[in-house]
Amino acid sequence: MTKDVIALTPKMPDLPTLIAGLYAGGPDLGINTLADGAVVQLCAPDGRPLVSVEAPILIQVPGETARLLGHAVKEGPVWWTEARASTAAAEAERLAGSFAGRLATVLGGTVWPPEAATTDVVPLTTDVSAIPIPATGNPAVDILTATTAVVIQDRPLVATTTWLSDALRTATAADRALQIVTPPTTRLTLPTRTALRGLPNRWVVQDPEHGYYDGLSGAVLHWKNGTFTPVRDEDGAASVADAFKTTAETGERQLLLTLRTQHPADADLVLGRALEAAFRHLTGAAPAGWSTAEPVNLPWSTRQLTDLARARAPRPTWLIAVGHPDRPALATMRVLRTTAGVEEGITLALGYGANEAPPLQAVEALAAELDAEHGLVTLLTALRAARRDLSAPAQLEPPPIPVTFTLGHDEARRIAPPRAEHPPLGLTPTRLGPPAEPALHYPLGDGTDPQAWSTFQQLTQHLKRQA
Template sequence: MDDVTLAHPLVDAVGAGFVVHETDAAVVECSGERTGLLLEARRAGLVVVVLTPGSSRLTAAMSAMLRRTASSWVVRDVDRYRAAGSDVVADDVATAMLAPQTVTRSASLGPGAVPWVEALVAVHHPASDAATVGRTAELLLAGLADGGPDAWGTVEPATLAWSVAEVTAFTRRRAPRPTRLVAVAPTSGGIASVQVRVERSATGVTEETRLVLPRPVEAGALSTDDEVPTVLTDLARRQRVLLGTAWRTSGHSDATVSAHQLPLPVPLGAVVGAAAVRDLGIDPQTLPAGVQAVGPARVPSLTLDFTPEGMRSGAVLSRGADAEARWRRLAQLGDALGPRAVELLGFGDRR
């Protein structure tokens, strides 16, 4: 192996272009030390490999942080290694981290898994004293879980009592530097995870909110998540949404994922903000069924509902049939709005 130097206490091994952080924690959180390692490695042009036993789980925030920093999760199988999401077993970490994902994605739930709703929403705030941070998370949780965030912080575990005023004040003190926050919300189905990223833009401030909401259902029952497009529509009326997407996925009820889970994401709804509608040249007068205009008639925002037509009339589909029908519905609406809209929302990257 080539020598790689990165002075950090969590580095347990080095390789050609990567460093290894090994932990046997049952739940691997996005702690301050791990966040520091990932950011330092990215600045040094290195990839971090988080090496765990196969039984470990990652929090939603830690999993997202690995994706943002192009890092990898590898599990140890006795004296061999396997990348999370792959069945390919390798003799060394370097080979394992480069292995392609080979687990077949399925809409069915894996062992110990429950349905999730995942939402990613970016909103614009003007650069004014009236701008607040954290309201998007509150609105999403109020609409989907009848609750709100309980605690927040810059790393996990979140220990500060939730307050939009405090979150906003903290973000302003850090400006113009970007700010990343995590929050948690106890719900009837488990623990919801929220991640917020705030950064300056050319015309104000962009706040990106990522919500992972476990929603367990009774044995044998199906998740419908019919209210998700309605919640997105309400959000588009209340805030200046740039883009938003919502999906059904799965994981554990504490918003953690295992190395063996690779669910098929199922599209639930989306928002194309007014600025994107204008830039894409979408004519609001030619909208197909399933696309709703919200806001000023001249340049509205658009909310997309991927509920299959049959389900609108009360039909019940199996989990797999529901997933395929929603993907077909996305394709139909995507054809109507154009490939640039589909690319902008990132739908093509999720399957």
């Protein structure tokens, strides 16, 4: 598997330091650049890339190195320089470690993983000319077929880095699946899990004892016709790997909010305020930072993310927001220009330990503010038994259970208030806001009874019929 090595330094690696790092293989290796200089590659004499180094990122958000790497650094901003070693030569992994170790030594930083750090010169002894060059066209992609781009990752937590974002974007544009192959001990961040949720993309777990299986569904997989696909019996049914079924009850939970807002497309529009309101109601503070990839590196700023979305329009903009380290909170937001205006699609997850109570009592007040000030269309709140740190293991996790559902006042008016206020099953919504045009807040349960899904489905079917 390819290896990622990261140098974390208090100072930005300047050109002399980068050159010193790139001499980890001695003077015989060459240099190449990609993506207008954003990626530098250390290459074998025949031009084959051995180590790809991404441009340094200044991480100004506290807790990001600990969240993604389990590797805390001193207080203050830190420069994140990531090197990815290929499988073209046995020396590539040590070359990446020497590159990162040299940066950390000169600039007074650290290396992740710590055991990879070295400053030794690593001469190339493998005859790489005998190894076929993979025609991937992307330094993050290890195997490329007519239907699939395969990324092999060997790290505890797979985040939606710019590497991975580029690989997903390139695969989608070419009508290919993106499949990430990892060991069974690997977990996914929430943004990565979201990106891989829809087929044909997959999280492929390579288990030494159980073979390959899907890390999100558990389906046993095999490599067939250039892609990982489920193994099916004579009746066409797929089986679930035994390793996927192993679960442990920890008492940890996640509070999940899925909300949609809509705004007129005018020059004074500021995006991200609905997300900020959700963070303040549920965590007591605004998000700590935002970015278009992980690690999240920019301090929270609604103005800056609005400027980005406006510059990208009419193309959609996807971004990530993260909370402060004392309360696990992570959100994704998609901004879309539509004929009706500008739409925000937000998913927010918050983590709680066995002895922590999710703030369900704060949801109604949040819904009222979202409707009154932030163009709420719908808000669904749910609870699930899952890890407090918001990461996803390659194991069976129970689905979330709905707690409340809210219709914004414009959406309630479109459906017709008399019918929306009298749904089946005896549900009585709370009216939020002005009596003449209220938002409707429906209680569905306390997050422990799976029957709430049936209630929610009947409610939405009733509302759709009225619409």
